[in-house]
């Protein structure tokens with residue numbers, strides 16, 4: 001087992017290996033079997049990394065690996081726990097690449113990891129959640145899973161017998177994010193807002209991750225079902241940052257990018273989908289929902305694509321919350337909509353122009369936007385609005401009316 005090779009598995013198949021060069025930089029080589037099976041040019045791993053004979057060393061592979069990892073303080077904590085130099089993505093993935101977003105796994109071993117589930121008594125689960133933001137593993141186990149994002153979270157597997165720890169590459173099924181304990185949290189009750197937003201999305205016909213609110217000892221948490229796991233299988237996904245080759249630190253679009261990121265998705269992976277028209281409709285519906293709900297955190301790592309046999313579709317909504325309506329400081333939409341990123345300024349007209357730039361007809365775009373807006377209006381009646389959410393729901397209602405036109 002070399003210190004400097006990580007095997008790359010996709011759906012348990014060997015698709016390539018990442019080597020750490022003497023310079024410290026990673027280099028990806030696709031496996032001959034994967035190239036023979038899928039053909040050169042196939043984007044089965046990532047839109048930004050088509051299969052091919054050439055070794056890839058440079059920003060494309062560096063950025064892809066960075067985007068598999070947690071960000072900020074979470075990443076720093078995992079680096080410390082594993083004795084990995086800050087910023088060494090390859091080194092950290094050696095420890096935590098066994099379970100990632102989608103169907104990809106990175107391991108130093110030369111056989112695909114199968115892993116095992118370790119049943120967890122309730123008090124142990126409570127302990128793990130209560131420890132957060134300190135990341136810990138049950139006695140005798142290690143953290144071997146990696147997901148993007150900055151909120152501290154726990155990845156567990158729900159079995160008929162209760163929660164289990166997915167060890168050494170066993171698939172997790174749920175993401176548990178407790179309400180942060182920092183007294184200066186910019187959005188108090190964020191997990192409740194997130195749960196309400198996901199319920200609202202689904203009630204409005206916008207596909208969204210399924211969630212519940214659950215108490216673990218003295219911590220309230222949102223428990224989100226992984227849409228990239230199904231009965232023990234992994235479905236592949238990547239976030240927009242991976243698809244477009246954007247580093248995590250650049251996840252918020254800058255004002256002067258041309259073409260804009262949404263357009264790049266619509267005319268990139270969007271054209272490599274089973275039905276590009278439906279892909280654009282789904283993208284527009286999700287963007288419309290995020291605008292209406294005041295999601296001032298809808299950056300390139302909070303949208304994902306599902307990949308199946310080289311064909312792309314829009315993943316369900318996740319990590320959505322009306323942060324702009326709770327704290328107006330969160331006014332950056334994260335993505336440019338016809339050149340505008342400020343949530344105070346993006347209008348129906350911007351959204352129509354953005355959709356036109358993807359090749360959508362005026363009527364088609366109008367229909368999708370209006371449909372989401374009116375569905376949100378009805379969903380606001382159907383979904384229970386907790387008292388503390390009421391002022392926010394009022395702002396959502398007003399935005400829905402604006403986008404309904």
Ligand SMILES: Nc1ncnc2c1ncn2[C@@H]1O[C@H](COP(=O)(O)OP(=O)(O)O)[C@@H](O)[C@H]1O
Pocket residue numbers: 101147148149150151152175209210224225226227228239301302304318319
């Ligand atoms: N329901 C889900 N199913 C599958 N993957 C998810 C789901 N929710 C989030 N993810 C993945 O996990 C990452 C982190 O989750 P997220 O809720 O965005 O955390 P954070 O609040 O820290 O940004 C996401 O960027 C996405 O890749």
Ligand SMILES: [Mg+2]
Pocket residue numbers: 148149150301302319
């Ligand atoms: Mg996120």
